[in-house]
């Protein structure tokens with residue numbers, strides 16, 4: 051099984067759907083990126099794997115590898131993963147107009 055298929059299979063599993071995902075959302079109900087920008091987004095939030103597990107059972111389940119994102123930020127993060135990850139992802143701009151960035155290792159900066 052390839053890595054993408056393995057990941058999709060895991061996301062359909064009962065363990066993810068009924069245990070890991072709801073447990074994470076109980077601890078972190080709001081989009082992490084929106085919160086860093088001073089916004090509150092709880093609607094339609096999704097649980098993102100910070101580092102794509104590609105079938106790795108530890109990365110699939112580690113609480114510190116999970117973050118809550120809104121659909122907009124999840125899409126931006128997924129697009130970022132497909133591109134040049136040597137630069138940080140710009141998740142938005144602060145009140146002074148400066149970019150707020152995120153990397154898988156450093157988290158939110160700005």
Ligand SMILES: [Zn+2]
Nearest residue numbers: 081084120123
């Ligand atoms: Zn968001």
